[in-house]
Amino acid sequence: MNPSINPDSVVGVIDHHALQSKTIVTDRPIYIDIRPWGSMSTIVAHTxxxxxxxxxxxxxxxxxxxxxxxxLNLQGPTTTEWDRMMVAVLADLSGVDDIQFLASQQFKAKSRELAGLSAHGLVNGDQKEFSFENEGFRGDVGFAVVETTDDAVIIDRLQELLPEMVACKKERNLDVLFLAVVNIVQLKGTLVICGPSELSLAKAAFGEGAKLNDSGTIMDLGNRVSRKKDYIPEITRAIKSGWVKPPYRGPSVVDMSQLGTLEVDPLDPFQKVVRKGSVLLEKGVTSPISGGKRVEMTEEEKKVDA
Structure with missing residues (x-):
């Protein structure tokens, strides 16, 4: 749970996700309604x-x-008959005649907003953390998702996204961090890979034969589009099956100041947050592979990704 939320102020939880290791802990009983449906709002409408x-x-x-x-307009793998039923009811109650048009306009608006976000906003905007306690791996995995009608616009910013992902790992003390870019029209997913640990776990989770780009920073996930149903279950399976993080490269000695500072762009009308002064932005992030083998990383990257 977000540390800014006071647990004492929580009176109930309505959700459609699995219970994870960092689920809220309260001092008193609270209202809980968790159902395996496609949306929390379906539960609210049904209530x-x-x-x-x-x-x-x-x-x-x-x-x-x-x-x-x-x-994803009732096309995603988590969609249930309850979701379809509530959409029909809510469309009638809200006076919406063309659900397809509403969905298309909504997705276009969301994509325009995402295209204007900084790398920090894309990596941190919809990111969730998952804790694992297994014999081979004990640690935290972050998984961010960007849903858009034009995935190429996001993927073309790879050189911005990779340094931000490495910086985010350091700041949040994560062992692994992924970013999935989902095309919500074509229903296809692409995984952004920022280091050797991510590459190793991605191969274990999604198959050694999964298509990678030459630098090993982009993996084609095919029709996998759901973090809840397609991504985290496969990562969980891989870790429980004995995945081990690649060899430790020594303790991190990067000072937080070397990751730069997060500042609000004074010229942006939406107060976009950008990272400035990061050694990673200056040096760049190298490929996790080269000819099928791990490559030497910059000294800064070695320290951060350790």
Whole structure:
């Protein structure tokens, strides 16, 4: 849970994800409603109906948009019949005649906003952490997702994303960090790989035969598009099957100041956060592989990725 949230102020949890090791811990019993549906908003909409309550037009519209976003317009692998049913009900309550048009406009708007985000915003905007306690690996895996109608626009910024991912690993004390770029129109996923640990785990999770680019920084995930159903279960399986992090390269000695500072761009109307002064941005991030073998990394990268 986000450390800025006071656990004492939490009175209930409504969710559609699996319970993880960092699930909220409370001093007293609270309301819990977790269902294996495609969206939390489906649960909320269903609760309205079972209590004989009618959501307002605006609330129905917000719930509808949330379900369409979570389920990729009811095309994603997590979609259930409950999601489809609630979308039909909410569309009627909110006065939406063309659900397909609403979804397309929503996805286009989201993609425009994402295209304008800094690398920091893309890597940290929708990132979740998962803790593992296994014989071969004990640590934390971060997994960020960017959903867009134009994945090429995001992937073309690889040289910005890789240094930011390495910096984020250091700042959050993560052992592994992935970024998946999902094309929500073509329903295909691409994995951004920022180091040897990520490359090793990605191969173990998604197959040694998964298609990689020449530098080993991009992996084609095919029609895998869901963090909840496609990504984390495979990573969990790989770790539980005995995956071991590549050989330790010594303790990290990079001072946090060497990762630069996060600053608000004063010229950006949306107050975009950017990283400035990072040694990683100056030196760049090298490929995790070269001809099938690991390559020598810069001294700064060795220290950060240790």
């Amino acid at each position: 309205y109906l079972t209590h004989g309550r009618r959501p307002s037009t605006s609330v129905a519209g917000m719930l509808l948009c949330a379900i369409l976003s979570d389920t």
